[in-house]
Amino acid sequence: MMVELKELTKRADNYSQWYNDLIVKADLAEQAAVRGCMVIKPYGYAIWEKMQHQLDSMFKETGVQNAYFPLLIPKSFLSREAEHVEGFAKECAVVTHYRLRSKEDKSGIEVDPTAKLDEELIIRPTSETIIWNTYKNWIHSWRDLPLMCNQWCNVMRWEMRTRPFLRTSEFLWQEGHTAHATKEEAEKEAQMMLHVYADFAENWMSMPVVQGVKSETERFAGALNTYTIEAMMQDGKALQSGTSHFLGQNFAKAFDVTYLNKENKPEYVWATSWGVSTRLIGALIMTHSDDNGLVLPPKLAPIQVVIIPISKGSDGLAKISEKAAPIIRQLRESGISVKYDDAENKRPGYKFADYEVKGVPVRLVLGARDIENGTIEVMRRDTLEKETRPIEGIADYVKSLLDEIQKNMFDKAKSFRDAHIYECDDYAEFKEKIKDGGFFLCHWDGTAETEAKIKEETQATIRCEPFGYEPTNGIDMVSGKPASKRVIIARSY
């Protein structure tokens, strides 16, 4: 599994190729034998585990419990909610048989035609239908509400064009599904979970996001409102990084889920669902990484600090290791993951490049001269700045440096993002500027026609109507009609 440390494509030369190269070189994932699917390699999966761990505890703090629902959904379930079926019952993996048999000539195996299912089963593209079919049995009275479950699982959508992490046929995600007694409570839950996602994106991924509401066209199939966090990648494109849906009573009606209210009268339940996926790893890469490889925020880095000894001979190494031991111990006692790489079959230069491409936030180098001088070399991955510091107190210094890197990465990404948000009132100007990417705050007349025209002519879409943006009276730059709000328009992944 040794990384090939050949030149990485430069972002400026070919951003898309840079992304694909980086995923391979940083050992994050690779294309699987099955079309559109990926293998998440240990280093990539370790990032996902850190994300999961943090998100899971944030969900649980809000009272959500984990559960597990079946992978396969009876075909008829998908038809129950009219809009949902339009959105999801298209490109999906269909199980039609439940047995294989040896070919008569023993040349291999084949599907046993006698083992055909009465009703085809669909590999879940999302689980609203099977979960609401289950909730029907769990919800009887107002005392059973709110019901708030989440599951961590795999889902499958038969995507035509795939890219690792960003869009794959199978992906890993979490999907939360909540049931509430009132519309207000469900709306509040959907928005609250969006804030949880934004909090995670900004404070753990160091990735600034715009929170807002999707246009009707861009809504989740079956939702009355879809809330989104949108992040800007380094090429100026938007990446939808998490969504939370207010589903109204659509699924409750489709699956006949009612509860007896305090007056003992049956009422339909109100619903939300919300999810983030391994796509977040793609977002992480494209927000921070550079031409030398991955740059990981310390809070999500599988290895936060690497220490590399430089010695000639095993005698020298023993002395350095002795000096390194208390540093390692102090850092680990503070919960920091440290790798001490004293492998003798790789040259220091190789190690430097490897940890750089893997985005390890802090690198410490200890050589024979350092031991003499009582110093140590510190490099921070985000700026690639090197300095030589006294070895005394280095653990405390590294701890504060990790915090500083976490913050600096956010600030840098936010400066970039803010420098590429434009208010724009002129469609000709928009069409020209959108070629270079960026988020455009434009007045929109609220019609699907205008939205479609923009998409057709510029490949840009309405990402969201951002929260907390003052409504201003203006003119839709495309239709010329009056418009009372600005929305964010951008090209996207």
Next chain:
Amino acid sequence: MMVELKELTKRADNYSQWYNDLIVKADLAEQAAVRGCMVIKPYGYAIWEKMQHQLDSMFKETGVQNAYFPLLIPKSFLSREAEHVEGFAKECAVVTHYRLRSKEDKSGIEVDPTAKLDEELIIRPTSETIIWNTYKNWIHSWRDLPLMCNQWCNVMRWEMRTRPFLRTSEFLWQEGHTAHATKEEAEKEAQMMLHVYADFAENWMSMPVVQGVKSETERFAGALNTYTIEAMMQDGKALQSGTSHFLGQNFAKAFDVTYLNKENKPEYVWATSWGVSTRLIGALIMTHSDDNGLVLPPKLAPIQVVIIPISKGSDGLAKISEKAAPIIRQLRESGISVKYDDAENKRPGYKFADYEVKGVPVRLVLGARDIENGTIEVMRRDTLEKETRPIEGIADYVKSLLDEIQKNMFDKAKSFRDAHIYECDDYAEFKEKIKDGGFFLCHWDGTAETEAKIKEETQATIRCEPFGYEPTNGIDMVSGKPASKRVIIARSY
């Protein structure tokens, strides 16, 4: 989701019905809409999370890393390893199409016949084939070895007769897959992981297990040796609770995975795989639970201590809550999960029964008289013993009580198990006694014929040849041939 606290079937009346009832009443799982699949409810899933958490850290301590491989396996992969295909390419879910479409009369959706896959895809029943196809690209030289990956995922086997947790079409598990340079190292790894499983079973599940090796007939399809941990359920049947396989070079040869050794010569890699599943929850239930419901070992209980205040009116409750607060804080500071159930819409009697059926290890009850007397009532779930103790020092007492319960549950299960292990040298006696269950240590001549005869005539199977059991010369009780070893024979789940 309120539990129906109707009478639970007694174990003595109908063990199988007791098991099914208990799963429903303790809110662990339920039958899903899809045949043979289950929904794991929040309380059941919380037990699985605790198991996962501990096992995962035990795996990682041995140097194993997590990764994720695709759900779907190309049909042809399954044929590559001759024995593996015989064992697994039978009852499995087959994906044949990748699209649905609306019916012409708009009455629903149907499979789009034009979207047929060139090669059918199988939902993984286990992942050796897809993982070894991937390892081919990861392994080049001896420096890449050992390669040790694990994945937590769902798998599917189209089982005809299913029972919650014990045998379901879809289940959750972990599967470890390791690659080694030498036969010795792979054998050692396979056995080491078995010991990890045994350690977990005994010290976390309080479930004594016999470690041993499977007969050839009972081996994993494609393995040269299958190691197993076998536990005895309360009805005297065996439950295979975890297996670890030495796969030799079978998969390396099937997928052409070689490495350059230190002499730069290509050699096939040696393999192991090992797994435990949600079946462990079934084992946990059937090892410890009683006619009042679940009995959970403290280390795996989602709620370790429940505190129930008994008061008349909210004024009394406030006084009790004030007294309970420091106890709760002290316990939580020690990492113990405490539920303080002051819900006023349920009677204490209902709460008592509910936490009893859910197997919460320790129940504390605080009433008005306790406050006056400075006492508290303590009940331990394993023995149902109640005592009144001074409230002073109760947190420390509860902590040691949890340890005591963990140990007592193991001792009790071990006494039961040991009392039902018999050396037996007479087939007539065996046939009579096996009806009441138990593990029978019998001489076996090592032939598949004898094994088949025993199975046919008694439904009992060879569970394993236990480790550490002195070989003794004897006579196979069935064939009368000489036999140098005793094996464990039992009926099983």
